[in-house]
Amino acid sequence: MLNQLKAMIQYLLPKQMLTVIFGWLAKKQLGIVTTWMIQGFSKLYKIDLSEAQISNVKEYKTFNDFFARELKQDARPIDASTNSVVMPADGVISQFGTIQDNLLLQAKGHFYTLDSLLACHPDMIKFFKNGAFATTYLSPKNYHRFHMPCDGTLREMIYVPGSLFSVSKATTECIANIFARNERVICLFETDFGPMAQILVGATIVGSIEVAWEGLITPPRDGIMKRWTYSGEVKLSKGEGMGCFKLGSTVITLFASNAIEFDSHLKIGDQVRVGQKLAERI
Structure with missing residues (x-):
């Protein structure tokens, strides 16, 4: 209630x-x-x-x-295994698992679609259908820079305008399709694990979303979808900084089908940190 x-x-x-x-x-x-x-x-x-x-x-x-403070160099050790994928942010694992055809679990009883999350981008939907996803919630207390889960080459970025609902546990359990309704930045990478996407979800009082290669993406909020394409000039290493939020939000990480297997110790509700093992190559 x-x-x-x-x-x-x-x-x-x-x-x-x-x-x-x-x-x-x-x-x-x-x-x-x-x-x-x-x-x-x-x-x-x-x-x-x-x-x-x-x-x-x-x-x-x-x-x-x-x-948007930066941490000391040794504050977040990065798992060194060549077969591992690491946590992209400090926060709580609110959901993770397999994408059931086109459906991702938001919270108990609430699902949303790849189509809506990825703004109906046909190639990306094809990449991640039946794939794997992990949702990391960053509360106001967390470190608010997000990082690469593995080595990758940026291929595309899309800014999708939207609402600014809070993405706290209370609202994700009660407001349907919240991640696909909110403002977000979709970053598509080519990696040794196959295609990988990081979706940076805006929320109430998130003053801005910034990425390392383009700087400030939002604001301004002019209600227009924007798209950038890249030809291999942006390469990021596992654990390298991607950008930052100003106040709490969510990062959703997507991998293709049969690319990764989540760490056996991982549970919904776990407090996690950048660089910890999230999954490994199948």
Whole structure:
């Protein structure tokens, strides 16, 4: 009942307006006010700043600088096996498993389709039909940079405009098709494991989504789908940074059928970190 109430509130909230206001505030240099905001946020979410490259909150000029903070070089060891796929982000594994023909599990009782997630892109749908997926939820307390699960060469990127529903456990259990309704950035890579996609899902108060090779993708939010194609000039290594969110969101990772097998110890609800083993080559 409580989760349903939270979901109902999501429909009533002015999500776009809240996101614009917070995004504007988060990029302003407000001196002592910025420091107070960061201190309060860190205390509320029990954030461990000792692993950050900058551990003194007074050195962050904006809240965005703090939120997209980089970690010390050895803070996230990357599994070194050539056959392994690693976690792309810190967070919680909210779902993972096999794509049943065209259906992915969102939460108990809720499914959504590859067609809707991938904006009806025919080639990508063909690549990942009956494939494997893993959904990683990043809460406000998490480190908010996302990384490559394996070596890959970028072939295509698509920005899909959409809603900005919260992607917390409460809303994913109650709002149907939420990942395909929300704003997202789809990144398609060619890898030694076959095609791999990382879908970066926006949410309420996610001020921006950035990627390393193009910079800021959103905002602005002009409601237009955008597409970039690449000819091999963008190559990223396993564990290398892909980009960042400004506030909590979700990363969905897709592999083709019979490409990977998930780690036998992995369970829904697991707290995970960048670089830990997610799966291995079949």
